[in-house]
Amino acid sequence: xxxxxxxxxxxxxxxxxxxxxxxxxxxxxxxxxxxxxxxxxxxxxxxxxxxxxxxxxxxxxxxxxxxxxxxxxxxxxxxxxxxxxxxxxxxxxxxxxxxxxxxxxxxxxxxxxxxxxxxxxxxxxxxxxxxxxxxxxxxxxxxxxxxxxxxxxxxxxxxxxxxxxxxxxxxxxxxxxxxxxxxxxxxxxxxxxxxxxxxxxxxxxxxxxxxxxxxxxxxxxxxxxxxxxxxxxxxxxxxxxxxxxxxxxxxxxxxxxxxxxx
Numbered sequence: 001x002x003x004x005x006x007x008x009x010x011x012x013x014x015x016x017x018x019x020x021x022x023x024x025x026x027x028x029x030x031x032x033x034x035x036x037x038x039x040x041x042x043x044x045x046x047x048x049x050x051x052x053x054x055x056x057x058x059x060x061x062x063x064x065x066x067x068x069x070x071x072x073x074x075x076x077x078x079x080x081x082x083x084x085x086x087x088x089x090x091x092x093x094x095x096x097x098x099x100x101x102x103x104x105x106x107x108x109x110x111x112x113x114x115x116x117x118x119x120x121x122x123x124x125x126x127x128x129x130x131x132x133x134x135x136x137x138x139x140x141x142x143x144x145x146x147x148x149x150x151x152x153x154x155x156x157x158x159x160x161x162x163x164x165x166x167x168x169x170x171x172x173x174x175x176x177x178x179x180x181x182x183x184x185x186x187x188x189x190x191x192x193x194x195x196x197x198x199x200x201x202x203x204x205x206x207x208x209x210x211x212x213x214x215x216x217x218x219x220x221x222x223x224x225x226x227x228x229x230x231x232x233x234x235x236x237x238x239x240x241x242x243x244x245x246x247x248x249x250x251x252x253x254x255x256x257x258x259x260x261x262x
Contacts, residue, residue: 030095030111030132032082043080050078052189053181056174057124058098061112063171064251065129067212068244073100074170076107091116097132108132117145122182122240122255127248136249145252149239150217152258157219161203164218169211172202175240176222179255191226198223214244214251 035041044050058078066073075098082095093115101107113128125145128136153160166172176199180192190196200221206213218240225234240255 029082029084030097035082038084038086040083040085041080042083044078050081052192053185054078054081054094054096055189056178056181057094057114058096058112059174060114060124060178060253061096061098061126061129062100062110063174064112064126065110067214067251068129070212071102073102073108073110075099076101079109090119116182117147120183120185121147122179122253123147124178124182124254125250125252127250129251145250145254146243147254149241149254149256152219152237152239157203157205158201158221161205161219164202164204164211166199166202172199172218172220173197175218175253175255176220176238178253179220179238179240179257180224183257187226196224196226198225215242217241 029039032039032041042048044054055075055078058081059075062073062075065071077099079097079099081097084093084095085091093113096112096114098110098112099107100110109132111128111130111132112126114124114126117123117125123145130136164172173194176197177192180197181187181189200223202221203219204211204216205219206216209216220238220240222236222238223234224236237258238255239258240253243252243254244250245252
């Protein structure tokens with residue numbers, strides 16, 4: 001009697017898990033060489049430029065580090081990334097190695113891990129953002145990401161909450177670009193950069209904790225100039241919520257675009 005298809009699939013799945021475990025044990029997940037069907041090493045260079053979305057994820061990892069450490073590192077380049085995506089799963093998990101500089105010009109190599117909690121959605125978590133060689137200590141690895149967002153306030157949020165200046169806080173543009181890039185993955189990086197996205201106003205609800213509050217909600221009004229080519233609505237709005245879970249070290253960004261005609 002021929003083997004059942006279900007048994008064959010289970011055996012294949014177990015084999016893939018063993019192959020992946022061997023690679024991780026040998027190199028560590030950030031330094032895997034080559035890959036398996038589940039883990040794949042990607043080197044970023046002139047021949048194979050780093051995808052725009054991965055650059056945004058690298059900036060998200062640096063943003064987490066800067067918020068927690070009070071630093072101001074800026075992304076210089078992404079050296080490589082390991083994409084973890086089990087067969088049959090669309091959303092990915094990215095282990096990124098990158099270089100960044102501080103205002104004094106000091107160069108550091110970082111490692112960060114950003115996970116997509118849904119494909120085509122702005123629901124991201126980052127539980128590792130560290131200088132290479134440092135260790136990450138957390139009590140628990142797993143943490144449920146709250147994907148819920150508040151409704152757009154009946155009262156004008158730009159009058160109700162504190163306004164935030166983009167020029168002094170470059171992470172505002174990061175949030176805006178993530179809101180667009182995660183939703184429409186067909187757009188090139190140049191299509192959601194400063195020349196295509198014009199931020200008009202940003203309001204921050206942080207319960208009085210200030211700009212560096214780890215838990216806050218942002219209301220953004222912007223113009224998507226990329227859409228003018230197809231005659232669609234220019235004036236757009238977005239809600240972005242950031243959260244930090246102390247026990248797991250999980251930093252999350254959840255957002256949604258809101259289209260208005262007024």
